[in-house]
Amino acid sequence: MAPAQADSFYAGTASNGQPVRVDTDSINRASSRSVNFIYYLGEERIFAQANCDTRGWTTFPENKTQYPQSVATQSMVNFVCDKTRNISTTARTARVIDPPSNVRATPNGKIICSLGRTQITVFEATGSWYRTNVCGTKGYIHKSQIQF
Known part of the structure; x- marks a missing residue:
């Protein structure tokens, strides 16, 4: 189950x-x-x-x-x-601006990795969170932690 x-x-x-x-x-x-x-x-x-x-x-x-x-x-x-009808698959590059920044398994979920100042690829937004695969798996980073 x-x-x-x-x-x-x-x-x-x-x-x-x-x-x-x-x-x-x-x-x-x-x-x-x-x-x-x-x-x-x-x-x-x-x-x-x-x-x-x-x-x-x-x-x-x-x-x-x-x-x-x-x-x-x-x-x-x-x-x-x-x-997923209105979700874009377009990848965007963002800069992590407030390290250490946590990438989580789900919005507000378990931390899967932390990032320093770096560039990452993000995909669609879910509320205030952007999906990314920077940790080697699907994760989410809060919009306050990145800049386009």
Whole structure:
């Protein structure tokens, strides 16, 4: 099951009778039509990428394309695609201006690394936080810590 601390969206019950939940912290736009996300089918954790044009998704590492077989899986795809509809994938360069600056796993979440004065690449903003991959994984830095 999804970790207790993870934010999740309950999409409903799949055609096989198992609950479908989306890890909302895992959702990020991969391209203008694709969204990466993690979902849970019952207890199984599944890495996936939705194609928002076809409303299907591909699971990894199997690389198997799926299409909704239930209201729950349709709701799952709609949720991840709609959640990222207005998010840009354009990368921007920013300078860290107030070191040490913490990069967190989620906005206000666990610290995954700290930065000194440096340039970093940031992506879309989520409220007052910018997504970055400067720590080698997806993380967030507060807008007060950077300058464009």
